[in-house]
Amino acid sequence: MAIISTRAALPQIKPAGLRRFHARLAAWYAAHGRHDLPWRKTADPYAIWISEVMLQQTQVSTVLARFYHPFLTRFPTVDALATAPREAVMKAWEGLGYYRRAGFLHAAAQQVASAPDATFPQAVDHLLALPGIGKNTAHAIAAFAYHQPVAILEANVKRIVARIFALRTPSDAELWAGAEALLDAQHPFDYNQSMMDLGSLICLPKNPLCTQCPASDICLGKTDPHAYPTPKAKKQTPVRELTIAVLEDANGKYFLEARDAQLLGGLYGFTQLADAGDIDALCQQMGVTPTHRAALGTVTHVYSHFKLIGQVEHIRTVQKMNGPHWHSRAEIAALPLSKVDHKTLALVENCHTAKKKIPKAGAKRRPR
Numbered sequence: 001m002a003i004i005s006t007r008a009a010l011p012q013i014k015p016a017g018l019r020r021f022h023a024r025l026a027a028w029y030a031a032h033g034r035h036d037l038p039w040r041k042t043a044d045p046y047a048i049w050i051s052e053v054m055l056q057q058t059q060v061s062t063v064l065a066r067f068y069h070p071f072l073t074r075f076p077t078v079d080a081l082a083t084a085p086r087e088a089v090m091k092a093w094e095g096l097g098y099y100r101r102a103g104f105l106h107a108a109a110q111q112v113a114s115a116p117d118a119t120f121p122q123a124v125d126h127l128l129a130l131p132g133i134g135k136n137t138a139h140a141i142a143a144f145a146y147h148q149p150v151a152i153l154e155a156n157v158k159r160i161v162a163r164i165f166a167l168r169t170p171s172d173a174e175l176w177a178g179a180e181a182l183l184d185a186q187h188p189f190d191y192n193q194s195m196m197d198l199g200s201l202i203c204l205p206k207n208p209l210c211t212q213c214p215a216s217d218i219c220l221g222k223t224d225p226h227a228y229p230t231p232k233a234k235k236q237t238p239v240r241e242l243t244i245a246v247l248e249d250a251n252g253k254y255f256l257e258a259r260d261a262q263l264l265g266g267l268y269g270f271t272q273l274a275d276a277g278d279i280d281a282l283c284q285q286m287g288v289t290p291t292h293r294a295a296l297g298t299v300t301h302v303y304s305h306f307k308l309i310g311q312v313e314h315i316r317t318v319q320k321m322n323g324p325h326w327h328s329r330a331e332i333a334a335l336p337l338s339k340v341d342h343k344t345l346a347l348v349e350n351c352h353t354a355k356k357k358i359p360k361a362g363a364k365r366r367p368r
Contacts, residue, residue, distance in 0.1 A: 010165050010177055017218050022184045022191070024214035029194030032201065034060075038068065040193060045120040045145035046078050052140045053101050053132070055154075057304070060200075067096050078120060081106065082113035090266040090336035098304075099338075103266050104132025122146050135176075143192050149185035151176070152192045156199020162229040163203065166220035169230055237307050243273040244299065244310040244344050245282060249321040253328050254348075255286070256335065268332075269341040272310070279313060292316040296351055299343040308340060312347050 013021075034040070037060070039051035050071060054063045071092050075081040081089065086106055093102035108130040112120055121127050122145075127138035135153075142148040153161070153175055161178035162170050170178075184191035202209045203225075210222045221228035247255040247270075256268040271282060283290055296312040327335065332345070 010167075010174065010181060011220060013181065013218050018182070021182070021215055021218050022187075024217075025184075025194050025198070026187065026190060028202075028214045029190060029197060033194055033197050034200075037064075039144070043145055045122075045141055047072060048145045049120070049133075049137070049141055050105070052137050053105055054096065056101065056137075057098055058096060062096075067093075078109050078112050079118070081109035086266060087334075087336060091334065094267075094336045095339070099264055099266055101132060107131040108133065120145075122148075124148070124150065140192070143188040147189050149183065149188045151179035151183040152195070153179045154196060156203070157192075157195045159205065159229070160195060160199050160203045160215065163208075163221035163225050164215055164219045166228055168228060237302065238305070239307045239309060241309045242311075243276045243279070244312045244340075245271040245273055245279050246296075246312060246314045246344060246348055247271070247283075247286070247288060248314065248316045248348075249288075249326060250318050251320050251328070253321060253326040254332065254345075255321070255325055256327055256332065256341075257325065259338075264338050266336065267338050267341075268327075268335045269338055270344055276311065276313060279315060283315065286321075288315070288317050288321065289319060290315050291318050294351070296347045299340055299347065301338075301340045301343070310340060310344070312344050314348055314351065 039048050042048065051063070051068060054067055054071075074092050075084055075089070084106070086103075089102055089106045090099065093099060096102075111130055112118065121130070122142070124138050124142050127133050127141055128135065133141075139150040139152045140154075142150050143152060151157075157179060158170075158175050161167070161175050161182065164182065165174075165178050167174055167178070182195075198213070198215070202213050203215075206226070208225045210216060210219070210225060213219065213222075216222055249255075255271065257271055259265055259267045259269055273279065273282065279293075282288075292315070294314045296314050299310045299312060301308050337345070
């Protein structure tokens with residue numbers, strides 16, 4: 001196994017202090033650790049890999065409540081994931097966000113399944129060769145599935161390292177060096193799990209519980225923990241305004257595009273236009289003759305780097321449209337959609353429901 005060191009100049013921790021920290025951390029984890037998390041009760045590298053990818057940018061409670069078990073039930077092995085249609089993988093990921101992760105999972109599974117031995121790799125450098133697996137994920141799989149003596153560096157651990165070594169604006173090299181310097185190489189599984197729990201339960205971003213921390217003896221930043229690392233200035237979230245065109249034919253089928261953009265690649269959705277004035281050109285391009293057009297309202301969604309505001313325009317035609325992009329409501333239910341498109345579809349369905357409730361002209365009302 002090739003392990004690349006990223007040592008950088010850091011304050012030194014005496015061996016006796018490090019051993020004392022390891023012993024206290026182990027005792028704290030034994031008493032307070034989240035031992036019941038399902039990915040901590042398996043040695044299956046595939047299940048551990050799925051959990052690590054799901055937990056990127058996502059809270060543990062969300063992954064547990066809605067995604068981890070259903071995904072593994074649908075795709076219990078690497079081979080099952082590799083041979084599944086891409087649409088099925090994206091549908092199982094629907095709602096979890098950061099959809100490139102699902103695409104990388106699918107591609108990586110296919111790469112593993114097509115290897116001569118078709119087994120999940122153990123060496124860190126082989127793990128890094130898989131699509132979507134970076135250093136932290138590779139180290140996590142190596143430490144948790146194979147008990148290899150490597151450190152991990154997810155968000156909580158970064159904060160702990162920055163505080164222990166009093167690093168205000170640490171580089172990645174400094175953080176990795178700190179993580180490696182603190183590693184308990186004899187117990188990499190429990191140590192790395194305990195560090196994540198320590199960041200989640202004790203070494204909090206705000207109001208850390210320093211008096212309860214097993215690292216208090218060696219922590220150089222405990223007198224002013226909020227300074228390490230220095231909080232980044234919040235940037236104003238940019239806003240993107242656009243028009244969402246919902247085309248519906250005489251059979252109640254909707255036109256959906258297959259997304260190929262980096263943000264929502266692998267999903268399906270309604271056509272997004274820069275301006276409502278582009279709807280006529282869109283209809284002409286598709287051979288659609290509009291017979292009714294209505295503004296249904298606005299949908300909003302906040303992504304990681306911007307806020308989207310979409311004005312929904314509903315365009316109906318008496319034509320019966322054919323082609324692979326026109327889908328019935330039942331077919332749409334099986335397709336992976338983004339939250340914005342689910343919100344758009346809900347607006348359309350609410351409109352249909354409201355119209356059904358309007359009594360026809362001349363209809364007699366039942367006496368109350």
